Amino acid sequence: MMEEKTQEEIERYLHNEMNIEERSVFEKKIKSDELLKEEVLLQIAIHESFEDPSIQHNQNIYNINLINDIKQQLKSDELRQTSKFIKESTKKHKNSNKKTIKLVTKFIASIAAVILISFMLFYNSQQNSLSLYNEYADWNNLPSLIEKGESNTLSELEILYNAKEYKKIIAFNIPTNKAPYELIYIGTSYVKLNDFKNASIIFDKLINTNSLESSRGYWYKLLILLNQNKLTDAKKTLTIILNNKENYNYTKAKELSEKIKNIK
Incomplete structure (x- = not known):
């Protein structure tokens, strides 16, 4: 699971709360850190699945097809209830005090980590299966x-x-x-x-x-x-x-x- 500080950075990045210099530094960090990139991808997919118009990100950094695949997984039966909970929690605590927001964000990050692991297992399996198909x-x-x-x-x-x-x-x-x-x-x-x-x-x-x-x-x-x-x-x-x-x-x-x- 990502550290609370990193999770807050991701939220600030996606909601355009960083200045130009901070944003540039963070995007360089994303490019060099695969775990961070996967977490940001997941958060983008979650926000886009919830039709959150406030997020902003540099599409040149990411594999858009992968984001769409994650979004499809978020709509699967196994993850539907979890995704619904995240969405409702986000809306419910949107205007809460900073302490409450941090607690909710931390808990959501834990759930997001589970979703990420589930998805990456599925995605890797799918990629390996397709590679065998292409080979034979x-x-x-x-x-x-x-x-x-x-x-x-x-x-x-x-x-x-x-x-x-x-x-x-x-x-x-x-x-x-x-x-x-x-x-x-x-x-x-x-x-x-x-x-x-x-x-x-x-x-x-x-x-x-x-x-x-x-x-x-x-x-x-x-x-x-x-x-x-x-x-x-x-x-x-x-x-x-x-x-x-x-x-x-x-x-x-x-x-x-x-x-x-x-x-x-």
Whole structure:
């Protein structure tokens, strides 16, 4: 938890109560002190979540995307009540004497520290999960239908995919759910359009074809789960893949299973 003096400095900084020299010195301190920077980021996110128009800060110092991520976390069910309490306490004691304000500020700082720890654990987990996704996701490594001498329809899907015409691909009406190659191209097209919900539905259909390509569905679903930071489900899917050495990307899944153990 930040010292009371530092907490007061943060409040003075955010509410523009510092002179130009003090502000400049404090901003240099923020740049050189990662713990202080994280605390200031949290306080900015808290104030902005409460729609406090009085705060001022130099946006060039911070990762704005990180602030927005913290704000989203503050809106989560686990932290909603805590955030509500901070907001109500801030309003209630806004006009109180300095001693009371210090006590409330100190208590809020304690709660903020808990929120910061919770968020950073989540954020680090999300970043690690995404790094694994980026390392293993290769949506261009699909079976070539042209090389296999498949029908004109299947060859057309590959041509459209290479041309990034993903919407045209998902508009295809396939006659049956037991058409693995079509399902692969349609599912990955949904992924390319960031529609992971429909992609998962398609990959479930791929799994249920019981074809030679059906195990690709588990691998593709695993990638989606990593992208969404759903680690529990990702580990379950990894277990399924590792149950059979014949499954698609078994070796990569074995390698990934060791790396995912380090993500909490």
